[in-house]
Amino acid sequence: MAVYTDVAVEDLEAFLADYDIGNLLSYKGIAEGVENTNFLLHTSSGYFILTLYEKRVATHDLPFFLGLMEHLHARGLNCPQPVRNRAGEALGKLAKRPAAMVTFLEGVWPRRPSVAHCAGVGAALAKLHLAGSDFPMKRKNALSVAGWSGLYQQASARADNVHRNLSGTIAAELAYCEKHWPENLPHGIIHADLFPDNVFFLGSELSGVIDFYFACTDTLAYDVAICLNAWCFETDHSFNVTKGRALLQGYEKVRPLSAQERAALPLLCRGAALRFLLTRLVDWLSVPAGALVRPKDPIEYYRKLRFHQAAASVRDYGIEE
Amino acid sequence: MAVYTDVAVEDLEAFLADYDIGNLLSYKGIAEGVENTNFLLHTSSGYFILTLYEKRVATHDLPFFLGLMEHLHARGLNCPQPVRNRAGEALGKLAKRPAAMVTFLEGVWPRRPSVAHCAGVGAALAKLHLAGSDFPMKRKNALSVAGWSGLYQQASARADNVHRNLSGTIAAELAYCEKHWPENLPHGIIHADLFPDNVFFLGSELSGVIDFYFACTDTLAYDVAICLNAWCFETDHSFNVTKGRALLQGYEKVRPLSAQERAALPLLCRGAALRFLLTRLVDWLSVPAGALVRPKDPIEYYRKLRFHQAAASVRDYGIEE
Numbered sequence: 001m002a003v004y005t006d007v008a009v010e011d012l013e014a015f016l017a018d019y020d021i022g023n024l025l026s027y028k029g030i031a032e033g034v035e036n037t038n039f040l041l042h043t044s045s046g047y048f049i050l051t052l053y054e055k056r057v058a059t060h061d062l063p064f065f066l067g068l069m070e071h072l073h074a075r076g077l078n079c080p081q082p083v084r085n086r087a088g089e090a091l092g093k094l095a096k097r098p099a100a101m102v103t104f105l106e107g108v109w110p111r112r113p114s115v116a117h118c119a120g121v122g123a124a125l126a127k128l129h130l131a132g133s134d135f136p137m138k139r140k141n142a143l144s145v146a147g148w149s150g151l152y153q154q155a156s157a158r159a160d161n162v163h164r165n166l167s168g169t170i171a172a173e174l175a176y177c178e179k180h181w182p183e184n185l186p187h188g189i190i191h192a193d194l195f196p197d198n199v200f201f202l203g204s205e206l207s208g209v210i211d212f213y214f215a216c217t218d219t220l221a222y223d224v225a226i227c228l229n230a231w232c233f234e235t236d237h238s239f240n241v242t243k244g245r246a247l248l249q250g251y252e253k254v255r256p257l258s259a260q261e262r263a264a265l266p267l268l269c270r271g272a273a274l275r276f277l278l279t280r281l282v283d284w285l286s287v288p289a290g291a292l293v294r295p296k297d298p299i300e301y302y303r304k305l306r307f308h309q310a311a312a313s314v315r316d317y318g319i320e321e
Numbered sequence: 322m323a324v325y326t327d328v329a330v331e332d333l334e335a336f337l338a339d340y341d342i343g344n345l346l347s348y349k350g351i352a353e354g355v356e357n358t359n360f361l362l363h364t365s366s367g368y369f370i371l372t373l374y375e376k377r378v379a380t381h382d383l384p385f386f387l388g389l390m391e392h393l394h395a396r397g398l399n400c401p402q403p404v405r406n407r408a409g410e411a412l413g414k415l416a417k418r419p420a421a422m423v424t425f426l427e428g429v430w431p432r433r434p435s436v437a438h439c440a441g442v443g444a445a446l447a448k449l450h451l452a453g454s455d456f457p458m459k460r461k462n463a464l465s466v467a468g469w470s471g472l473y474q475q476a477s478a479r480a481d482n483v484h485r486n487l488s489g490t491i492a493a494e495l496a497y498c499e500k501h502w503p504e505n506l507p508h509g510i511i512h513a514d515l516f517p518d519n520v521f522f523l524g525s526e527l528s529g530v531i532d533f534y535f536a537c538t539d540t541l542a543y544d545v546a547i548c549l550n551a552w553c554f555e556t557d558h559s560f561n562v563t564k565g566r567a568l569l570q571g572y573e574k575v576r577p578l579s580a581q582e583r584a585a586l587p588l589l590c591r592g593a594a595l596r597f598l599l600t601r602l603v604d605w606l607s608v609p610a611g612a613l614v615r616p617k618d619p620i621e622y623y624r625k626l627r628f629h630q631a632a633a634s635v636r637d638y639g640i641e642e
Binding site for chain 1: 348
């Protein structure tokens with residue numbers, strides 16, 4: 001699914017000769033991430049993930065992503081640590097592609113997240129926000145409110161083939177979000193894609209956060225809203241308020257939300273649901289007939305959006321106003 | 322490319338509860354093998370490969386393959402060792418598929434095999450043949466001489482679209498092999514698919530032989546012929562006699578070939594080239610237009626066949642008659 005580029009051992013050994021990580025013992029292409037080629041490397045000094053960046057990742061953003069991982073790791077977040085070569089570079093070139101190595105993190109991601117997992121991810125997200133507060137680089141969020149109308153235009157003509165009156169629903173929601181979107185809440189580094197497959201656990205203990213390739217500078221509480229969408233709904237699309245409370249309380253033990261952030265949360269959740277509804281819809285409509293890969297269902301996020309539209313306040317997510 | 326079936330951590334942990342291999346620390350789907358789903362597992366007691374057998378592997382053959390690996394490993398061959406669960410079973414069930422775990426082998430496979438690699442694979446093949454000599458189970462080789470006419474019939478009508486007069490060339494070669502194929506050479510367990518991607522090295526030392534899913538009972542020297550085809554040609558399809566000599570001498574240090582086996586080697590090499598020409602041709606012709614996966618080039622084996630047809634004796638492969 002995810003290995004696009006084979007790397008000959010002879011080329012890999014030449015690449016590794018610039019690093020201080022011992023001798024190569026084995027490497028396997030792994031099915032992780034959908035945008036890049038990833039290998040799990042074992043050398044005489046440990047385990048590493050080697051990533052070759054395929055064309056969907058903009059090369060000019062790589063110093064931001066690698067710098068951010070290094071910054072967050074140095075501040076104690078359990079995230080991959082980029083490995084620098086002897087010239088001090090974290091970004092190299094292999095098989096004609098930009099390439100970087102990071103340390104390997106143990107742990108498994110939960111397919112059926114529990115309340116304890118939700119508490120863990122809430123706390124980790126808040127730690128990430130605090131650890132990122134003095135990161136000097138910035139990156140605009142292309143998938144925040146200003147980017148949604150462009151996605152809608154790509155999908156609007158055929159949206160109603162996917163679900164009755166989907167185009168009209170999205171148009172109305174888009175207008176609502178654009179009109180009311182809060183601009184003055186605390187900003188900083190957000191992960192922007194902290195779904196269960198990007199969070200590792202050993203038992204109920206969170207052991208690592210990975211995949212910073214959507215990270216950017218945006219409203220911190222919007223990142224909380226993305227997590228509420230990604231972690232706290234059941235497979236029947238019902239919202240589990242116990243999980244919501246666990247996630248929010250886990251977050252607030254590390255970084256309490258302001259009254260303004262709490263008040264904005266239902267709206268931020270609507271926006272987050274709309275963002276994933278739109279990107280999934282565009283992917284869904286771009287898949288050729290008969291393709292083997294089935295994209296993720298956009299209607300899951302349509303149903304989540306319906307929940308958020310009906311929410312009166314942050315109480316509906318499990319905590320007091 | 323190779324991961325067909327995702328396994329939820331919750332299901333994997335339930336599966337592992339029947340084994341004595343400690344706690345799960347991580348697992349990654351790996352792009353290895355094209356027939357099955359493979360995961361690299363790390364538990365508190367080590368590293369393992371977990372294989373889910375997809376439909377292309379006949380379930381009734383699995384006890385043969387697993388029993389053979391266990392037998393060969395017990396006799397000192399560097400090959401994966403099946404892990405039995407507490408009930409003594411090597412074959413279980415996971416995600417509705419037959420599933421087995423084997424020990425992980427370090428090493429990397431050479432994309433550009435050297436003379437030293439060829440010597441190593443020759444010796445390992447001979448060790449495999451000796452270690453298999455008292456394995457009690459049998460499995461017919463469906464891809465030996467009796468199976469080739471069936472493959473030819475699938476491909477003959479369109480073979481000339483792939484290469485000028487390919488159908489006629491194959492028909493003549495098939496008739497020749499069927500008429501002259503040696504039936505009285507030493508038989509036993511053969512690997513039958515010992516290509517470079519199935520042999521791991523650490524430096525120039527062979528560290529492991531994997532993928533026994535074509536293993537069967539057949540002429541031992543035919544396995545040598547498969548290896549000469551797979552390891553000793555350069556990318557321009559020229560035969561490298563130094564590599565041939567290294568492979569054959571490596572083999573003979575462990576198991577000397579008889580005069581009859583030596584005499585039959587050019588014919589066995591023709592048959593081995595024909596076998597891979599035929600299976601690759603069938604795959605090539607069965608790929609739909611516009612498919613993303615490009616099958617292996619059958620013409621590579623057509624050119625190898627031409628070399629073998631011109632060979633006068635085993636001297637052309639680098640050793641004395």
